[in-house]
Amino acid sequence: MRRSILTGLALCVTVILAIAAVPAYAKDKKPKQGELNGTVRSISKDSSTIIVRKGNADRQIVYSANTKFVKGTQRNSIASSIDELKDGWYVHCWGNFDGIKLIADRCRLREEQQTTQP
Numbered sequence: 001m002r003r004s005i006l007t008g009l010a011l012c013v014t015v016i017l018a019i020a021a022v023p024a025y026a027k028d029k030k031p032k033q034g035e036l037n038g039t040v041r042s043i044s045k046d047s048s049t050i051i052v053r054k055g056n057a058d059r060q061i062v063y064s065a066n067t068k069f070v071k072g073t074q075r076n077s078i079a080s081s082i083d084e085l086k087d088g089w090y091v092h093c094w095g096n097f098d099g100i101k102l103i104a105d106r107c108r109l110r111e112e113q114q115t116t117q118p
Helices: 002-028
Strands: 032-044 049-054 057-062 068-072 077-080 090-098 101-110
Touching (some): 032 057
Parallel strands (some): 057 101, 068 101
Antiparallel strands (some): 032 090, 090 101
C-alpha cells in the first residue's frame, strides 16, 4: 500500500513538472526562418503584400520599409525597390514565417525564372 502511494505521488509530481515546462519551452521558440519564391500574381502596396503563385497554390509575402530588394541574379544584382516589381515577374524572398505568411527581410526580383541548363 505504501509503495503504490509513493508511486502515485511520484507520477503526479512528474506530470506537474512536465506541464510547467511546456510554457517555458514555447517562450524560447524562435520564428521559423525560410524562403518563398514564385511568380507574382498581385502586389498590394496598401497592405505591403505580394501574392505569388507557388505550384498550384497562392502564397503571401509581407514586406516592410526594412525589406531589402535587389534585381537580377545572385552573381549580378543591383539595388532595387518594390516599385520595380510587376505582375508576372519571378520573386525569391527570405525571412521568417508567421503561420503560412513569409515576413520578408530581403527579396530578389527577376523578369522571369532562370533555370540552370545541364
